[in-house]
Amino acid sequence: MIKTQNLTKHFDGLVAVDDLTFSVEPGEVLGFLGPNGAGKSTTMRMLAGFITPTSGTGWVGGHDVVGDAQAAKSVLGYLPEGAPHYGEMTVGGFLEFVADLRALEGGRRKQRLDYVIGRLQLEGVFEQTIETLSKGFKRRVGLAQAIVHDPKVLILDEPTDGLDPLQKHEVRTLIAEIAREKTIVISTHILEEVDAVCTRAIIIAHGRLVADDTPAGLRTRAPSGRLEDVFRAVAA
């Protein structure tokens, strides 16, 4: 599970994330919504142990992301925004590298690598360097990296951003498939995605939590019943 308690981040006097408290239970897929610059990525980066909160903290799988970062990171799968990668590495070499860092060994290592390579259809590009791949494939490599160790908690920052409709559908299917026992947070700009995969949605604006509800519950907040209108009303 994921929990945050008064999570706050200041950048040179600018408040990026402001006193954010929420929690996500296993089996939930939380949609993390908000306009650009609302603090979505900053929140995710703090939970992933990349940046340190100014005050407050969070827990990933019960481990404090500030006090016990190593333990928190080891139960988390994380896809950073834009799915950065090591361009000069081959897909195979990169996944082996992550498997090494994740301390996967023996039969389980082989089983997990086979699974992600098969599930994300990376067999055909296994020997290719990542920089030569299309955007869709680069994203798949990023996702493979995030789930290779079968983490209990997944944080995906805009996993479908820039993908074509077919690829978007594939990613959503994957998320739905692995969602059952996991705690998942995905950030997105695409409101239809919330309906497609999320069991719950949080909207943040200016670093503050402005709505927390099921997609259906959110929809009742606008007379039109459209998520877009709810989003515009609360995030303005």
Added chain:
Amino acid sequence: MKPVGIILRRELASYFSTPLAVVVIVFFLLLANVFAFFLGSLYERGQADMVSFFRFLPWLYLLLCPAVSMRLWAEERRSGSIELLLTQPITLWQAVIGKFLAAWLFVGIALALTFPLWISVNYLGDPDNGVIVAAYLGSFFVAGGFLAIGSFTSSLTKNQLVAFLVAALLCFVLLLAGYPVVTAWFETWAPQWLVDCIFALSFLGHFENIIKGVLDVRDVLYFALVSTFFLLASATVLESVKSR
């Protein structure tokens, strides 16, 4: 400390994933030989030793080491892969050390590939090979100091070229501070203790013994301290930039 080894391996492999590594090594070897034979008059001196090679080595390092270390962090920052790396279950310090060791090993390989020079000297005369081994070891430690500075400048920027130039400049200043011309100039106005301090802090002051094959604990300690200092500085810079 297993992650250090994993990061070291990835980093070293990525050096050799492009022809650039080979170009850098070939260039280094060419220059090393040109310097030793022409500037260092390896033949004309009529001495069976490698002083003419080691004397110019710090100047070669000035090109080689920043070129090897410039991408360590600048490239991670530019491409954003730093976020991928540091959200793995490793510490920042392990990443800093792993990357530094990869660069150090790379320079070690380049240094080892100057062995034909050693063979030549042995073929032509009867050198004191103990002295030469000690000089090689010492030179390897010196490379560590240069590369730690390079790691530091690479952590400061997303631009590899900037990392290269600033590292070369910093190393140049540290080298030059021990040069007789510079120390003589300082002696004209500065008190003796300051001149001694500057000399003690300079690379060259500690390299003189190493060329002679004298591995003094103080010299080794000096380069170990310089390396540690700049690696700590790298980690401090990275800690602050990743939070921005």
